[in-house]
Amino acid sequence: MHPRVGVPLIALALAGMASMQFAPSVTDEPSVATITEPPTIAGVVVPHHEIVAHERRAVLQAVADQTSAPTALVILSPNHFVQGDAAVVTTDRTWNLSSGQRSVYRPLLDDLRERGIALDDQIFDREHGVPSVLADAAAAFPGVPVLPLIIDEAATQSQRAALATMLAQRCPTCLLVASVDFSHDQPPRLAQLHDVRSIRALRSCEQDAIRMIEVDSRAVLSVTCAYATQRGASTFTLLSHTNSGLITEDPHARATTHVMGYFGPQQDNASSTVAGTTTLMFGGDVMLGRCVGHRYGADLSQVFSELGRRFFWGVDAAVVNLEGPISDHAGAHTCENTFSFLFAPEVPDLLREHYLTHVSLANNHALDDGWAGYERTRELLGEVGVTPVGAPRELSEASVARIEGPEPVALLALHTLYGTPEGIPERISELSEEGYAVVVFPHWGEEYQREPSSRQRALARAWVAAGADLIIGAHPHVLQEVEVIDGVPVLYSLGNLVFDQEFREDTQVGAVAGVGISSSNVSLTLVPIRIERSVPRVWRDNAGLRFLTERTDLWESFRRDPANPHYVFPRPREQVLE
Template sequence: MNKKVIVFTVIILVAILISIGIFLHTKKSPSENSTTHNLEEFSIASGVVPHHLVARGIIENFFQYISSKRKPQNIILLGPDHFNATNLAGKSFISVDSDTKEFHSLAVNNYLLQKLNNHDLAFDSSTVNFDHGITALLPYIKKYFPESGILPIIISSTASKEDVGKLIKTINIYAGSQTIIIASVDFSHYLPPKAADFHDVKSIATLLNFKENDFENLEVDSWQALYGARFFAKLQGEEFPYIVGQGKSSDLLRFDDSIIDAEGITSYFCVVFEKTNNQKTIEKGETILLVGDIMLDRGVESLIKKNSVIYPFQKISQFLRGIDIVFGNLEGPIVKEPQNFSFDSLKFNFSHQAADGLSWANFNLLSLANNHTLDRGENGLKETKQFLKEKNIDFVGNPLKCTEDYSFKKDDIILLAFNKTFSFGCSDEEIINTINLIKSSNPKNFLIVSVHWGEEYQEKNSISQRELAHKIIEAGADTIVGHHSHIVQNIEIYKSKPIFYSLGNFVFDQYFSKETQEGLAVGIEVYNNRIRYCLFPFKSHQSQPSLMDQKETNQFLKELALKSSPELLDKIKDGIIDIERSK
C-alpha cells in the first residue's frame, strides 16, 4: 500500500478517535452553562407552582427550569377545588372524562386515568375546564412540553392524607419514570403581608422537610396537592429542593394599604424536587405564636351561648392556622359541670365545649400557670387537663408549682410557665433554679418563659418584674412573655433577649376601655442562626379579636415603641425584631 495512503488513513483514524474522545468527554462533563443535560442525572420528580397569573414571572421561570433539565413524558397536574365541585360529585378527586383524548390541545394519558378509576375519582371535563388552578398552567405546558401527556386532577379540600397517598402510590406504579407531578398551589390567603410571611415559614419547612403530620394545618389553598407532589418526590427518591421563586401579590401589583386592609394578599412559593442537590443553603424555621389571656366565662359565655362555641375565634381563625405552636394563657378551668358564678365574680370556669372552640381555633399549647386555674380546685384542674388532652391540646405550667415537671418541649423549643400572682406560690429562687436546670440539660434549645405577673391595668412593668425578668434572662431564657395586666405593656431588650412584659387580653369581656380590648400577638420564627419576632396588634369587639388594619397597626406600634427600650424604637414601629441567635 502507498505510504501516503497509509499515513492519510492513520490521520483519519486518529482524527475519528479524537472526535469520539471529545464527544464522550463532553457527554460526561457538560459545561456549567450548558442547557443539555443527562435525563437520569438531572431528573425532577415534582414541583410546586402558583396559578395566580399575577405571579406569571414565577410560573414562567418554573417551566423554564424544568425544560432546561428534562422533557417529561407525563405531567400530572394537581390543583385545588376552588368551587367545591368534588362535594357535589361526592368524590375526593375529579379528572377529565374517561374517553378524553385531548384537553386544551394536549394529549391525555388515558392509560393512567383508567388505572385511577378506583380512587374515589369522578370524570368531568367541564368541571376541570372551569377551574383556574388547572387551566392557568396549561398554556405554559403547551409552550414548553407540547408533546407530553397530561392528567389534570382536582382535589377536594376534605380529601384525607390517606386518600391522597393511595392516589400517588398508584401514579408511582403506573406512570413511568419520566413523569412529573406539579402541584398548582397558592400559599397564604387574605392576610396582611407580614402575617403571610410568618405563615409561609411553616408551610415551606413542612414541604421541604416532608413533615407528614403537619400538612393538614398549612395555610395554603390545597395542602393535599402539596402533600401529593412531595410524597411522589419521596417515592421517586428525588427529594433535593431547588427554590425557583417566591413572592406576594402586594409586591407584584404594588397594592396600597386600603386594598390590603380590604382583601389581604396572596403569597407564592415555587420549588422543584430533583435528584441532584443544586441549591446548598435553604433556611428553614419553626414558628410560635404567643397571645395573652383567654377567658371564656361571664359575658363571653353569654355570647357563645347566643352564637356558637367558635364565636370568640371566628374573625381571627385564619391567622391562627399554619403555625407550629399556638400558645395562650387559659384564664380558668374547663369542667364537666360549670358553676354559674355571678357577673361580678372574680372566679371563672368554662364548659367542656370550650375545648372544642380552642381546638377549632388551632390552639395546641395553653398555660395553666395563673391565678384562675384553681377556681374549681384540684379536681377542676384535673378535668381541664383531661378535656385538653382529648382535643390534642398540650398544656404547660402549674398555678402553684414551678418544677421542670411542668415544662413543654417540641423539637428545638422549650416553654416554661410560672404564676407569680400568689404570694405563696413559686419564689423567684425556685423559678431561677428550674430555668438553670432546664438550660443546663438543653443548652442549644430555644427557651421561652411565660410569666403570669405584675399589676393589672398598668402600662409598664414594675420594678420587681424587671428584677425577676433580668434574672430569668441571666439564667438562660431566650424570650420572656407575660400576661395578667389585661393591657399590653412595654417591650424591653436585655442582653439581646426580648421581654414582652404583657401581651394583654386575647379573649375577655372587659369592655370598659380601649386598652383592655387591644392585644398583641407575638410570632416567633426560630432559625439556626437567628430569631425573628413579628408583632401583630389586634383589637377586640364583643370578645372577638381581629387583626388591626394597617393604619391602626402603625399607630399602635408607634405608641408601644415609645414606652419600650429606646434601641427597639424603629424595630417595634416596623413590627419586626431580628436578633442573632447565641451559639
C-alpha cells in the same frame, strides 16, 4: 416595589439553575445548591395566584430547560369550591391554549378511570387552580400531553397515597405540577412566618409534616411528595418565595404567599439541611366565661370567627393564657361582675379546631374550680391534644413544655402574683444548658397598667441573666411597653385576646406575637388586635400599626421591615458557644 424574598426569576430562566441560592424564609439563613447535571425532576410546585404569573412561567421554563421532556404533565389542583362528591376528578377535554390545542394523555386517563377516578368535565369550568397553570406548563413543554386532576381536601390519607402509587406505577416518567398557593388571608409578615414550616415540610417530604401546614391544598402536596418519593426524587429545591402583601407593599393586606420549586434527586453538593427555625405564636389573655359565655355559649366558635381557623395554624406551637378552668358543671353564664370563671366542656375542642396547641394555666384563675378542677382541666385539654403548661402557684415539671422543632424550645409558664416561686433562674439555666432556647411566659404585673412594674423589670433581668431567650407576659389586660435586656426582647404584656372588659379602650386592643427561633436569632412579628364584643380581629389600618410602634420604640434598632412591626434579635450567647 418591595424586594421579593427569593431569587430573581428572570435571571434564573436565562441562566439556568447551575448555581442557585435557596430563597430564605424570614428567619432562615440562605444555603447554596449547585446542579451539576440535568436532574430527574418528578414534581414542580407553582402558584395559581395571578399576581406572580410571570414568575410561575419562568420557573416552569427553567425546569423545562433542565430536564428531558416528560411523558405527560399531570396538573394537580385543589377543589376550591368543593364541587362534586368524588375525592379525585379528571376530564377528557382537549384544551384550547394560546400555544395551540393540547390533548389529554389518554393511556393514563384510561388507567385512572379503570381504578375508580371520576370523570366530571363540568367541575373544570369553575376551578381556577387549573387553566393558567396548565397553559403555562404546556407552553414550557411543547407537545407534551396533559392530564389535570382536581383533588378534594377531604380525600383521606389512604386515597392520597393510592393516587400517588397509581401515578408512579402507570406513569413513572410523568411530571406532576402542583398548583398550590400557600398562606392565605394573614398579615404579610405573619404569612411569612407560617411559610417557614411549610417550606420545611416540603424539604422533609414527610406526610405528617404536610398535614400540619397552612396552605390551600395539603392534599395536592401530599400526593406530589408521595409520588416524588416513589420516584426517588423527593429532594425539594426552593426557587422562589413571594408574598402578595410584600409585593404590593401593603402591611394591611390579606396576603397570599407563593412557594415555587421542584422535587428531584439529592445532589452531592446540595444542602440537605432542613430549615432550622422553630415557629411559635403567642396570644394574650383568653376568658371564655361570664359575658363571653353568655353571648356565645350556644356557639363558642363565634369568638374566633374574625381571626379564622388559619390564624394560629402553620406554626410549631400556638400559645395563649387560659384565664380559668374547664368544668363539667360550668352551668349557664351571666354578665354579672364575678371574678370566678368556669368554662364550658367544649372549650378544648374549640381551641384544637383553631390550632392552639398550648395553654398556660399558670394564673390566678386556674384554681377557680379548686385543685380537682385544675387537674380535670389538664385532663380535658390533653384528651384533644392541647398541651396544658404551668402550675397555679409553684414551679414544677408541669411548668415546662418542650416544643418540637428544628431548634429545641422550652416554654416555661410561671405565676408570680402571689410571690415568685423559688428556683426559677436555676430552672432556666438548666434548660439552657440542655440545649433549649428558653421562652418564659409569666403571669405577672399590675392590671390595667401600661408601664411594667419595677418587680416585673427585676424578674426579667434575673431571667435574662439566667439564660432566657425571650419573655412574653400576661395578666395586665393591656399591652405594656417593651424592653431589650442584654439583647433579649421582653414583651411585658400582650394584653387581652378574648375578654369582656369593655369598660376601657386599652383592654379592647392588644397584640399577637409571631416568633421564629433559630440558633442565630429570635425574630418577632407583632400583629395588632382589636376586640369588639369579646371577638378579636386583626386591626388592619394605620392606627393599628401606630398603636404597636408607639409601644415598641425601644426595639426600633432591631426592626427589619419599615412597613411592618418585624424585628430580629441576635442570640449572642449561642454565637459565643459556637
